[in-house]
Amino acid sequence: MFQDPVLLGGVFVGLAMGSFGYVLFRFGCRPVWRYRRLKTQIVTILDASRQDGLDNDARDRLRRLADALHTLVSSDLPHWYHLALKRRAEAPQEAVRHLQSLVNCREAAAIDRRRQAVYQSLGRN
DSSP states (O other): OTTOHHHHHHHHHHHHHHHHHHHHIIIIIHHHHHHHHHHHHHHHHHHHHHHHOOOHHHHHHHHHHHHHHHHIIIIISOHHHHHHHHHTTOOHHHHHHHHHHHHHOOSHHHHHHHHHHHHHHTTOO
16 A cells, blocks of 8 residues: 555655645734734724724724834734835835834824825825
């Protein structure tokens, strides 16, 4: 049974394909999905706060999301996706910087300017 070359070849090919799929998913797809989810969450909070203003809960969530976005972009996001973001004129590091400033703003005009800067940095106009 274990001396059949077709069976052994199938086992090795299956292991290689499974390992390649895991690496592709773990280091390619999952960080991209996390980036898109973070981006959607940030835009959702900013859209909701447009009428009501930023309350302390929204500020705290934006602060945590900015930290998660910074960690993701600086360490987990693949290089090829950085190039794709540059081509699409998205700058997530700039968005983090603007989010950190937005969380500390208290004036309505400054909040609107920072909100627009975050939208522009994330590719949402």
